Amino acid sequence: MPLPMPEKIQKTVQSNLTPGQIIAKHQQSAPINVMAIANDLGLNVWSMNLPGNISGKIFRDALNGGTSGFSIAVNAKESPVRQRFTIAHEIAHFILHRTNLETGDLIDDTMYRSGLSSAEESAANSLAADILMPFPLIQKFITAGMKDVPSLAAAFQVSQVAMKIRLGIPVT
Numbered sequence: 001m002p003l004p005m006p007e008k009i010q011k012t013v014q015s016n017l018t019p020g021q022i023i024a025k026h027q028q029s030a031p032i033n034v035m036a037i038a039n040d041l042g043l044n045v046w047s048m049n050l051p052g053n054i055s056g057k058i059f060r061d062a063l064n065g066g067t068s069g070f071s072i073a074v075n076a077k078e079s080p081v082r083q084r085f086t087i088a089h090e091i092a093h094f095i096l097h098r099t100n101l102e103t104g105d106l107i108d109d110t111m112y113r114s115g116l117s118s119a120e121e122s123a124a125n126s127l128a129a130d131i132l133m134p135f136p137l138i139q140k141f142i143t144a145g146m147k148d149v150p151s152l153a154a155a156f157q158v159s160q161v162a163m164k165i166r167l168g169i170p171v172t
């Protein structure tokens with residue numbers, strides 16, 4: 001029996017909003033509440049002791065899943081910002097690659113390879129970045145004077161590398 005993450009114990013109620021509307025609803029302030037997005041999509045999220053080469057998965061979970069019937073699990077041994085990105089990546093799979101989920105669970109290794117094509121993994125990473133680092137909100141912070149990557153990464157609770165990629169700054 002996996003331990004629930006603190007915010008998520010009870011069953012979630014699936015929203016009537018579209019995925020895009022659900023995401024936008026939770027992008028008004030930073031850090032983006034990625035758990036709330038998952039829950040609104042009918043997904044429960046669990047921080048679990050996964051094997052070291054696995055970052056996360058999205059799987060059919062009749063007993064403990066959300067109203068969608070699916071749960072996301074993330075590797076409890078990875079850093080909080082990494083777990084947040086993995087949750088966003090699995091949410092992206094749920095939105096973009098739902099048909100693949102009908103045939104089996106998606107398990108992502110630490111390179112976010114789940115057996116889908118690299119184009120599909122890229123699309124999931126791209127949507128994950130869109131979820132966690134919406135440009136209008138980043139712009140708001142920059143306009144307010146927060147212009148350095150460490151501060152922005154901390155405000156959005158993402159890795160500095162993820163924020164650099166988002167801002168188009170070369171990662172060395």
Ligand SMILES: [Zn+2]
Binds near residue numbers: 114124
């Ligand atoms: Zn993936």
